[in-house]
Amino acid sequence: MMKQKSEPVINVENITKYYTNTEEKNDNEQKVLILDDINLTVYSGEFVVIRGESGSGKTTLLSILGLIDNKYQGKYSLSDLTIKSDEKIVSWSIQEEVRAKKIGFIFQEARLFKYLNVKDNIFLPMRVHNVKDKARISLYKEFVEKMFTSNVNETSKTENCKQLLKRYPTTLSGGEEQRASILRSLAHDPIFILADEPTANLDKKRKKEIFELFKELSYSGKTIIVVSHDEVFLDAPVVYELQDGKLNVIKAPNTEEIEKKISNKHTYFDQKNLPDPVLSKKKIWSGLKPRSNLFLHFRLVRNDLVRNILFTVLIVGALLVASFQYTVLESLRSGTDLLLDEVIRKGSRLTRISIRPKNSFENDRFPDQDILSSIENVIHFVKRREGIYRINDWRGRVRKETTYGLKQNDPELDQLIFTAGKKFSSSAALEIIISERHIRRLFKIKEDIISDKIRNNIIGKFIDLSIARPSSGTTMNTAPDKIKFDIFKLQLTVVGIVARAEAGRNFYLPITTQLLMEKWRLENKFKIPYDLNKKEWTVIPRQLHQLSQFSYEEKAHIYVNDIQNVITVVKKLSSLGYSPEAKIFDYKWVLDTKKLAGWFLNGIVFIVAIIGVLIIFGNILTSVKMRKNEIILFKLIGMRDGDVSLMYILSSVLAAFIGTVSGFIAGSLVISMITVYIENNYPGTQFCNIFADPWQFYIQIACSGILLALLASVYPAYRAGRINPVEGFK
Numbered sequence: 229m230m231k232q233k234s235e236p237v238i239n240v241e242n243i244t245k246y247y248t249n250t251e252e253k254n255d256n257e258q259k260v261l262i263l264d265d266i267n268l269t270v271y272s273g274e275f276v277v278i279r280g281e282s283g284s285g286k287t288t289l290l291s292i293l294g295l296i297d298n299k300y301q302g303k304y305s306l307s308d309l310t311i312k313s314d315e316k317i318v319s320w321s322i323q324e325e326v327r328a329k330k331i332g333f334i335f336q337e338a339r340l341f342k343y344l345n346v347k348d349n350i351f352l353p354m355r356v357h358n359v360k361d362k363a364r365i366s367l368y369k370e371f372v373e374k375m376f377t378s379n380v381n382e383t384s385k386t387e388n389c390k391q392l393l394k395r396y397p398t399t400l401s402g403g404e405e406q407r408a409s410i411l412r413s414l415a416h417d418p419i420f421i422l423a424d425e426p427t428a429n430l431d432k433k434r435k436k437e438i439f440e441l442f443k444e445l446s447y448s449g450k451t452i453i454v455v456s457h458d459e460v461f462l463d464a465p466v467v468y469e470l471q472d473g474k475l476n477v478i479k480a481p482n483t484e485e486i487e488k489k490i491s492n493k494h495t496y497f498d499q500k501n502l503p504d505p506v507l508s509k510k511k512i513w514s515g516l517k518p519r520s521n522l523f524l525h526f527r528l529v530r531n532d533l534v535r536n537i538l539f540t541v542l543i544v545g546a547l548l549v550a551s552f553q554y555t556v557l558e559s560l561r562s563g564t565d566l567l568l569d570e571v572i573r574k575g576s577r578l579t580r581i582s583i584r585p586k587n588s589f590e591n592d593r594f595p596d597q598d599i600l601s602s603i604e605n606v607i608h609f610v611k612r613r614e615g616i617y618r619i620n621d622w623r624g625r626v627r628k629e630t631t632y633g634l635k636q637n638d639p640e641l642d643q644l645i646f647t648a649g650k651k652f653s654s655s656a657a658l659e660i661i662i663s664e665r666h667i668r669r670l671f672k673i674k675e676d677i678i679s680d681k682i683r684n685n686i687i688g689k690f691i692d693l694s695i696a697r698p699s700s701g702t703t704m705n706t707a708p709d710k711i712k713f714d715i716f717k718l719q720l721t722v723v724g725i726v727a728r729a730e731a732g733r734n735f736y737l738p739i740t741t742q743l744l745m746e747k748w749r750l751e752n753k754f755k756i757p758y759d760l761n762k763k764e765w766t767v768i769p770r771q772l773h774q775l776s777q778f779s780y781e782e783k784a785h786i787y788v789n790d791i792q793n794v795i796t797v798v799k800k801l802s803s804l805g806y807s808p809e810a811k812i813f814d815y816k817w818v819l820d821t822k823k824l825a826g827w828f829l830n831g832i833v834f835i836v837a838i839i840g841v842l843i844i845f846g847n848i849l850t851s852v853k854m855r856k857n858e859i860i861l862f863k864l865i866g867m868r869d870g871d872v873s874l875m876y877i878l879s880s881v882l883a884a885f886i887g888t889v890s891g892f893i894a895g896s897l898v899i900s901m902i903t904v905y906i907e908n909n910y911p912g913t914q915f916c917n918i919f920a921d922p923w924q925f926y927i928q929i930a931c932s933g934i935l936l937a938l939l940a941s942v943y944p945a946y947r948a949g950r951i952n953p954v955e956g957f958k
Contacts, residue, residue, distance in 0.1 A: 264473030332413030551891025888933025
């Protein structure tokens, strides 16, 4: 191996540090000098010890060297990078990047992650830095095995290293914990190691082991700086003492000796494999951008959710309740809207608009039918003509009644509620539908109550109907007493009875049947193709259809898909020159009620969402405060601000997703049970459709839960990422 040239790794000039205290009574600031004009040069491969009693400023100096504290005066250079001078200071984001990749930390207490085993603790910095060099990892594994099976650790003599690596920190001895902490500080191949009182809690034998380990690491090329007042470090190659803010030399460095030792020892890591992160144009985004891959974050988040069970339960519980309520309320709102719309469409005329032709003398009464049919939210456009005919009752009296012609697929048929019978068999059938109110008028009923049996007996009976028109040579201008009428009689079969007809219309005829009768009344030369003996048409349906084609339209009905859209369509029709009529203006309260109900349910959902956001927000802030030291440790082993923030965001999102899905499933089960109960207790009713299928909202609900978690966690996660390591470097 080529001989390495010793070069300064650290160069500190005239470092001065004050602590500022404020008295409670007079608020006067008092400056306490902690470091007084410190100068220090540390070379590559040196093992330096800085001694001093508690409170002498050792940890403060270490935090400055570790780029944790930058509030000081003086100049500090790390290798060839000037961190701070009187003229300038490198941005905090670059300092964090340098600290993450160039410096390894060892603490008075091992500060291992209790929920990770020894192996995961040791290799965590490698995973944080996305080390993928197999040769480097293999070399490091050999180093780990060597350290845990060397003579300095008697426990490891009888215990297989692989088994020890699977154990958790709580089962280790103090020496094993500290050894694991040292290995962790080496994992990402730093330039130098900073150790703060690494032997404070160890017995004499363990202290000696750690001291020898530091010496071996320095021989292998690592630069070691230890601050401690432990006597075991008096034998270190270079020793300083910090007293009254001054740094005094006890053992001066011997550069030639260091170079000689390095040249004869194996270097465990090739620092060329570690890219230099220091770029003069580094942007602040480098700190916000996560360093580690998502796989590592998900592993840590999974452990975090299991370990911090209270945090998990509170977030999962909040989103479970919110998701459950949202699922039930949204299903109820959508189901109710659909049910009401269906009832309105089938059982009322609130979604129907009437218009009359602009010119009743044209052959084509609605020349813009295509435009009218294509208006947005219009689902049906139907041309209408009514008829007034004579119908004989059971006493033989003639009654003038208004009839309504309907196509076989006419939307008006969907609004009829049948108490007996069914719809027409065809648009040209010799059939009729009557209303309940005309049962006693047309048929002789002896019973006081009209039963289903009576209704069913009426189905299939005939009604005599006659049409009158002025005879040839006679017009309506002729004197009434001299008008002669041609009378045409026919029989129609009752096929259905409805609960209530619209307005004064009590009878419904197939559209072709009614148009043929209207044509006979309007045209003196037209003959109805009707066989009086057979009581049926004498021509085929296609010919009947052709015969019924004439300008019969007195009005048109436009059916809208939703009651909410009726007014919009009315405005459009008015702009086209029509005078639309709609019942919705008499029932404006229906729209207002639907809107109010929608606002009410949305308000409840909004309140639930806000509560969920506040719970997540508060829990994360609480968790950040409770886990501050852990967050700082993550940052000291190499995580950027963005990594810490991402962990909290992922934890919240994952917990929220679990809560949202659980709440959705719970809500779906409740909806299913309620629906089954309604179906069993109220069979044949539409009430069972009061809930819409919740699965159509699954993506919406899941995304809403994740979005709430993101909104609630962004700021607290950012706060967690911006925690200054100096707050926990003690």
